[in-house]
Amino acid sequence: MKLTLNQLTLRFSDVTAVDHLSCTVNDGEFVSLLGPSGCGKSSTLFMLAGLYQPTEGELFFDDTKVNTVEPEHREIGMVFQNYALYPHMSVRKNIMFPLKMKKVSRKEANARAVEIAELVKIESLLERKPAQLSGGQQQRVAIARALVKHPKLLLLDEPLSNLDARLRINMRAEIKRIQRQVGITTIFVTHDQEEALSISDRILLMNQGRFQQFDHPQDVYLHPTNRFVAEFLGNPPINLLPVNFSEGTARLVQSDKQANSYLGVRPEHLAVVNDGANALRGRSESIESVGRDHVLTVAIQNQKVRILIDADQPIKAGDMVYVRPKPDRAYLFDNEGNTITAQWNGGLTDD
Amino acid sequence: MKLTLNQLTLRFSDVTAVDHLSCTVNDGEFVSLLGPSGCGKSSTLFMLAGLYQPTEGELFFDDTKVNTVEPEHREIGMVFQNYALYPHMSVRKNIMFPLKMKKVSRKEANARAVEIAELVKIESLLERKPAQLSGGQQQRVAIARALVKHPKLLLLDEPLSNLDARLRINMRAEIKRIQRQVGITTIFVTHDQEEALSISDRILLMNQGRFQQFDHPQDVYLHPTNRFVAEFLGNPPINLLPVNFSEGTARLVQSDKQANSYLGVRPEHLAVVNDGANALRGRSESIESVGRDHVLTVAIQNQKVRILIDADQPIKAGDMVYVRPKPDRAYLFDNEGNTITAQWNGGLTDD
Amino acid sequence: MRRGAFSKGFIYLLLIAGGILMLLPFVWMISTSLKAPNQVMTLPPIWLPHPIEWSNYLHAWHTAPFARYLFNSIFVAALSTLGVLLTTILAAYAFSQINFYGRDVVFSILLGTMMVPGEILLIPNFVTLVKLGWIDHYEALTVPWMASVFAIFLLRQFFLSIPKELSYAAKMDGCSDFKYLWLIMVPISKPALITIALLQVIGSWNSFLWPLIVTNSMTMRTMPVGLMAFSSEAGTEYNLLMVAATMVILPMIILFIILQKYIIEGVTRAGIKG
Amino acid sequence: MIERRTWKKTLRALLYLAPALALIIVFDVYPIIKSFLISFYTRYNYFTDVVYARGIDNYLSIFNDPEFWLSLRNTAIFVLGVVPASICLSLAVAVLLNQKIRFRGLLRTIYFIPFVTSVVAVSVVWRWIFHSQYGLLNAALGLVGISSIHWLTDPNWAMPALIILAIWKGLGYNIVIFLAGLQNIDSNYYRAARIDGASPWQRFIHITVPMLSGTTLFVSIIAMINAFKVFDEIYALFNGYPGPVNSAETVVYYIYNKFYVQNQYGIASAASYVLFLIIFVLTLIQLKVGGQKKERTRSKKLATGGGR
Amino acid sequence: SSKGTSSSGKISDIPDKISKPVTITFWHAMNGGQEKALQQLVKEFQQTHKNITVKLVNQGNYSDLSTKLTAAAKAHTLPVMAQAYENWMSSYIKNNQIDDLTPYENSTKHGWSASDKNDIVKVFLDSNTFNGKLYGVPFNKSTEVLFYNTDYLKEKKLSVPQDWDQLKNAATKLTGTTGKKKVVGLGFENGIGFDYPAWVRQAGGQYADEKANKLLFNSAEGKDALNFLTNMTKNGTARLAGEDNYMSGPFSNGDVAMYIGSSAGMSFVQSGAKGKVNWATAPLPKGKEAATPFQGTNLVMFSSATPDQKLAAWELMKYLSDKKPTMEWAKATGYVPVRKSVLDDAEWESFIKENPEYAAAEKQFDSGFFEFRSPGTEQVSNILTKEMQAVFLNKESVEKGLTSAAKQGQKVLDQEKDN
Numbered sequence A, B: 001m002k003l004t005l006n007q008l009t010l011r012f013s014d015v016t017a018v019d020h021l022s023c024t025v026n027d028g029e030f031v032s033l034l035g036p037s038g039c040g041k042s043s044t045l046f047m048l049a050g051l052y053q054p055t056e057g058e059l060f061f062d063d064t065k066v067n068t069v070e071p072e073h074r075e076i077g078m079v080f081q082n083y084a085l086y087p088h089m090s091v092r093k094n095i096m097f098p099l100k101m102k103k104v105s106r107k108e109a110n111a112r113a114v115e116i117a118e119l120v121k122i123e124s125l126l127e128r129k130p131a132q133l134s135g136g137q138q139q140r141v142a143i144a145r146a147l148v149k150h151p152k153l154l155l156l157d158e159p160l161s162n163l164d165a166r167l168r169i170n171m172r173a174e175i176k177r178i179q180r181q182v183g184i185t186t187i188f189v190t191h192d193q194e195e196a197l198s199i200s201d202r203i204l205l206m207n208q209g210r211f212q213q214f215d216h217p218q219d220v221y222l223h224p225t226n227r228f229v230a231e232f233l234g235n236p237p238i239n240l241l242p243v244n245f246s247e248g249t250a251r252l253v254q255s256d257k258q259a260n261s262y263l264g265v266r267p268e269h270l271a272v273v274n275d276g277a278n279a280l281r282g283r284s285e286s287i288e289s290v291g292r293d294h295v296l297t298v299a300i301q302n303q304k305v306r307i308l309i310d311a312d313q314p315i316k317a318g319d320m321v322y323v324r325p326k327p328d329r330a331y332l333f334d335n336e337g338n339t340i341t342a343q344w345n346g347g348l349t350d351d
Numbered sequence C: 001m002r003r004g005a006f007s008k009g010f011i012y013l014l015l016i017a018g019g020i021l022m023l024l025p026f027v028w029m030i031s032t033s034l035k036a037p038n039q040v041m042t043l044p045p046i047w048l049p050h051p052i053e054w055s056n057y058l059h060a061w062h063t064a065p066f067a068r069y070l071f072n073s074i075f076v077a078a079l080s081t082l083g084v085l086l087t088t089i090l091a092a093y094a095f096s097q098i099n100f101y102g103r104d105v106v107f108s109i110l111l112g113t114m115m116v117p118g119e120i121l122l123i124p125n126f127v128t129l130v131k132l133g134w135i136d137h138y139e140a141l142t143v144p145w146m147a148s149v150f151a152i153f154l155l156r157q158f159f160l161s162i163p164k165e166l167s168y169a170a171k172m173d174g175c176s177d178f179k180y181l182w183l184i185m186v187p188i189s190k191p192a193l194i195t196i197a198l199l200q201v202i203g204s205w206n207s208f209l210w211p212l213i214v215t216n217s218m219t220m221r222t223m224p225v226g227l228m229a230f231s232s233e234a235g236t237e238y239n240l241l242m243v244a245a246t247m248v249i250l251p252m253i254i255l256f257i258i259l260q261k262y263i264i265e266g267v268t269r270a271g272i273k274g
Numbered sequence D: 001m002i003e004r005r006t007w008k009k010t011l012r013a014l015l016y017l018a019p020a021l022a023l024i025i026v027f028d029v030y031p032i033i034k035s036f037l038i039s040f041y042t043r044y045n046y047f048t049d050v051v052y053a054r055g056i057d058n059y060l061s062i063f064n065d066p067e068f069w070l071s072l073r074n075t076a077i078f079v080l081g082v083v084p085a086s087i088c089l090s091l092a093v094a095v096l097l098n099q100k101i102r103f104r105g106l107l108r109t110i111y112f113i114p115f116v117t118s119v120v121a122v123s124v125v126w127r128w129i130f131h132s133q134y135g136l137l138n139a140a141l142g143l144v145g146i147s148s149i150h151w152l153t154d155p156n157w158a159m160p161a162l163i164i165l166a167i168w169k170g171l172g173y174n175i176v177i178f179l180a181g182l183q184n185i186d187s188n189y190y191r192a193a194r195i196d197g198a199s200p201w202q203r204f205i206h207i208t209v210p211m212l213s214g215t216t217l218f219v220s221i222i223a224m225i226n227a228f229k230v231f232d233e234i235y236a237l238f239n240g241y242p243g244p245v246n247s248a249e250t251v252v253y254y255i256y257n258k259f260y261v262q263n264q265y266g267i268a269s270a271a272s273y274v275l276f277l278i279i280f281v282l283t284l285i286q287l288k289v290g291g292q293k294k295e296r297t298r299s300k301k302l303a304t305g306g307g308r
Numbered sequence E: 001s002s003k004g005t006s007s008s009g010k011i012s013d014i015p016d017k018i019s020k021p022v023t024i025t026f027w028h029a030m031n032g033g034q035e036k037a038l039q040q041l042v043k044e045f046q047q048t049h050k051n052i053t054v055k056l057v058n059q060g061n062y063s064d065l066s067t068k069l070t071a072a073a074k075a076h077t078l079p080v081m082a083q084a085y086e087n088w089m090s091s092y093i094k095n096n097q098i099d100d101l102t103p104y105e106n107s108t109k110h111g112w113s114a115s116d117k118n119d120i121v122k123v124f125l126d127s128n129t130f131n132g133k134l135y136g137v138p139f140n141k142s143t144e145v146l147f148y149n150t151d152y153l154k155e156k157k158l159s160v161p162q163d164w165d166q167l168k169n170a171a172t173k174l175t176g177t178t179g180k181k182k183v184v185g186l187g188f189e190n191g192i193g194f195d196y197p198a199w200v201r202q203a204g205g206q207y208a209d210e211k212a213n214k215l216l217f218n219s220a221e222g223k224d225a226l227n228f229l230t231n232m233t234k235n236g237t238a239r240l241a242g243e244d245n246y247m248s249g250p251f252s253n254g255d256v257a258m259y260i261g262s263s264a265g266m267s268f269v270q271s272g273a274k275g276k277v278n279w280a281t282a283p284l285p286k287g288k289e290a291a292t293p294f295q296g297t298n299l300v301m302f303s304s305a306t307p308d309q310k311l312a313a314w315e316l317m318k319y320l321s322d323k324k325p326t327m328e329w330a331k332a333t334g335y336v337p338v339r340k341s342v343l344d345d346a347e348w349e350s351f352i353k354e355n356p357e358y359a360a361a362e363k364q365f366d367s368g369f370f371e372f373r374s375p376g377t378e379q380v381s382n383i384l385t386k387e388m389q390a391v392f393l394n395k396e397s398v399e400k401g402l403t404s405a406a407k408q409g410q411k412v413l414d415q416e417k418d419n
Ligand SMILES: Nc1ncnc2c1ncn2[C@@H]1O[C@H](COP(=O)(O)OP(=O)(O)OP(=O)(O)O)[C@@H](O)[C@H]1O
Pocket: A131, A132, A133, A134, A135, A136, A137, A162, B012, B013, B015, B016, B017, B035, B036, B037, B038, B039, B040, B041, B042, B043, B044, B081, D300, D303, D304
């Protein structure tokens, strides 16, 4: 099912939760919705589900306008951010509920419920009530309930937030598999970028209710259309250096006031090099190891820059080092935060 | 406050949620509690809080046994996995509530509430009711409420699960800062390993209610005491190869049946090398890029092995490659999953 | 969509049809209160009085000391309702949140007291009030009604449905049981409490036999007693009686209009996941 | 948190219960016991409390009284006629009134009015509605070809008339309680159910009804108790008489008659306790059946209790 | 139990006079205009009896008053005096709760003179006399009269029925469609069982023997009476008030041409019929005999009062049954005066001229009787009502209905006696 949002807007009494959002999601596409807390992700899903009526704008499923179609007629599967499991029903009944509503026979409904419960690894909990489950187990029931009826549109609001990393990877693979198999158009809200980047066909980025970028994962990561996107993605976060950009060359300046633009380079796109050409000179301050990452912090003038290095790189705190960005992986943003597409020859200097 | 758990056990009618858990958390320590969904993390926190009475075992705060001390007298701050905000109170009232209970003057309580609200970036939402907040905003209110009274013990049950990466890093830095400043002993449940590894003083790993390992983050990561811990941590997950280990050398075998032990090597500890000494030969199958990671999958006999490589490493799908683990970063586990500490000289062969 | 509009229309139709039936006696009451006596008992009934006798109101008002009755009614209703809320909140808390020895037995006994017809209890209670020296005092009108098994039972049901997570959170915040009751449970149970208050006020307001029996002086009596003035053994001055009845129930309807907003204003459980 | 019982908790509970219990003991339990004793006094002076003989004669005498059995039968018919219908109707109206519809406040008020309207006004209008010649009901029935029914003077129709009046009168009361109960259901469950494809009717059946079960149990118990104790409605509708040929005489009417008209205090008390026993047993059954259902929904409480 | 002897009823106990101010409480069931009239009389009384303060307490309607008196008796907080029906009085006497008034009546100082005793309507005094002792003073008394629609009677050229045959005849003639209305000839109030004693008496029979505590209506005369009524209800020439509750309604609507009911209902007919029908009243038609029941309450004093209070109460009773007050009372309320001398009073005569409908009641003093007074009578009447309804509805034969009523009623009386 193709999904078209046209200037979709949702206002609560004093808050604009979603602000003229427009985009088109293709049939069978898996889209991740990303953005800071409170930016309007859940609100958008609620409008797609029909639970909130858009204040403005139009919503199309394929080519039908559905603004006023009741949620129960939209054939949607949804995992709510707060689960919303039926407290009076057992896990089994919870999962079977959507099938029961579709008048699937009891027997078949049960078989399908058991099958999907195995998938999300709660088959041993079928007779429990939601209150007897751990947070992650509840979340898995919610996922099972959303998937079991093979909806036409799947809306997932942070469905994996309470699962451990291992299970999470499993689950998302399963979701993806079912989604592919049945070809369900899916909107997936997550705060886990790695997750968004790894399973989405495209990523939709929002901020303060407004559209930011809608692109393939690597494009969003590697070709951010604005500073917000660049800053929002990536961990450790992108380094942003105030520069004065003119005549194809960026010159590092002392303070934001002097800057006419910012140079953004992700920690993994900075390398410690031996020569100073198109590089910045700084003092290595510390090396931190977190799991498999080793983060070197370098002070360049009064700016701190983080660089991902290999475990075996022989750098000690206090060393003076040259730092050079990969030319095609460094971005220039103007003061409004837009990416400057003007020719930059990679020239960089710290004075 | 020092925390001592002695054989702490919690049984529900038919489930043992926590199973003879013993450990000691030092005064002012920041401990992360990690484990798969449903392993008993929340249950453990609830016992520490006094909300559940342990079925067995003892619990000490400093040197006082507190098994029967009422929760309201334990001076604990807690963020619940499901928030548990007071639905009838505004955000401000929610945050001020613990102070009100401590009979802090209205004025001071308000000042402190505003201060902490700024910290978690909800200062503009103070007059709203919880129902008018997004999931992440609710979670931040819960954090604020737990922190505002500077408790002696802070219990955080996945407090950041609904926050975006940027905010999350911010929040955890703030939590850590306050925790340090006031010296609050903190137990932090999270599913984000990177988070656990980066902010904890120590990590406590649980599985099925049972103790697994309690160590400093890098130790847990680099020196797992058993296969569960090794498998649980790390992303992409550790590679586990069935081997026959004898006389200091591990030999790759075809199937689990022939194996007397497993060799575990994390993807970042495998390197593609040119020579076959102590290395395994395989065929490069695919290279995937997710954000900043580039994962090479190599088929060695009938096993798939994942290796993290640099973006610029010139390997194509289909190439025949040699793969060699870093000797001191490869672990041997016996069939029960325990780490074999017997001398291993790094010898490795695939035939 | 069209189905929605259709069913909405159907709902309205049903509700309005039912509403007319509900309203009929009320309309009749008002209309009768404005009739001359010879239009009262005609069949088929006259719905629009002609001429409209506004003077009935003046006349009825002067027939009995209604101002005093009104004050007493308000005072007694307010006092006994406050009392009932207090005792009910405390008792419902114990029954719903504390697991104590004999809980079920005590609760069953309380339930049992509702099953004995009140007609039997009137005289023993009168005797008790005499012994307490409360006859013809406000105590007699209020104190016996300051506890209600019905209300305790109702509130207990509501308290039972409050998620326990909230009590956990409150305990973490250092809140004692008593404070938890007042600061969390009571505000959350507002719809139930308002319902209880409403029913209690109405019960107290409309109660007739009790105030008549336990008081002797005019100055202690309440509105419904005023209705007496218009009936005798052989018949009733319906038009004046309806004036008085209108005066009696009008405050209740106004009260309901005010309070029903709060009954609607339910508490969402948002803030608690799951 | 429901957990193990202790004496300390019992003491605390008593403290909370004290004000209510004190009043209930003085004004309910004590007179109940007192009249229970009276039900065993066969010869005594009610006014001086001098007892000459005790025994179970009062009970024997009511069991041998055909009038008592008649009143019992009438009461049973009344309860069966009123309680289920009243609960279903009031639940339906409450649900409708809980919808986001226009004039909701006004409609609620209207449905509540019968509950507060003066009994006299009510009875006069209903006597008109039931009037065989001029009545609204017969006029309506006439439209569908049913010939005039003598609701109030035909012994066969007096009880149905009484039942209709009682349902009408009790509606507002039950609706208010149901409305309060409906507020307790989180709208999130309705949202989830809509997503799951549940129609309004299905949402009613699968969400409203089960989540309202506590309130429904409460309402049905209260409605049953009140129906068993019906008295005022009879007085109002038949102007002090228990219907034509006593066709609407109920147990409480019987008791009232024995007590206040005939001054047979012992017999009246005995009849009260027979009634009490019947209601009590039925209530226990209801609690048990309803409780089992709730047991299932609230087993979370039990489970936390496991953490001893 | 000892009947009727009360500790403080001896002449020696009666004080000579009331020397100290005394307050007496008087519980009554008078409402509206009746209450106002009572208050007025009491005010006048107090002006002449400076030492006595009367506290009038309205206790609702009669049934509320009775409940309250029962409760007060139980709590030993009875007032000094109250209104009471004769059958209540017999209970009170049984329980030694009210005082024998004979010593007061006979007291030379405070009592009635012989002419006083003669002046008070005999049936009223008799009804207050139990075992030869006076226990109450008649107060608000009403009787049954025949209401008739003068227009209808004129139209059918009928004179006012004087006996059963005429009544039956008139009822038959008046039944049918008159103008646009369907009219029923004769109406009875719903509590027909309460009127039955009169019908039995009119048929020449006896309703009950009070001394023997025996019901006697299951007799040939009793059957005659019931047959007479049943024939009319069955052929549609007579009806009960039924769903209309009080006959005053359909009568003032012109749906019923005549009815037999309490004189106390006159004011309701008056206001209801205004501008719709013209009407008048007449004494009850007689059967073999003329018999008219008198109803209404009497004044009693409770034994628990002090001698001073009792004397004060007696003074009030005496005052209220005096000629002028009883006339005022009758004029204000429509109750009948309790003294015969009132009837000849000029003031009264002019009042009757203006309100001719009030005349019917007083014309019946001679045929008056008081009802059976034993405890349980009310219940017997209820049983009769039920059985008579069954007979009217063809559910039972006259024979069976009466037998059954007599059986049930006798059982109640026996129980009451044992009680
Ligand atoms: N009330 C209960 N009754 C029965 N079993 C329960 C109850 N609460 C929790 N459990 C079970 O106890 C085990 C531990 O639950 P707990 O909530 O501690 O897990 P957790 O580690 O917090 O998991 P998650 O990460 O999913 O929140 C789970 O298997 C759960 O199903």
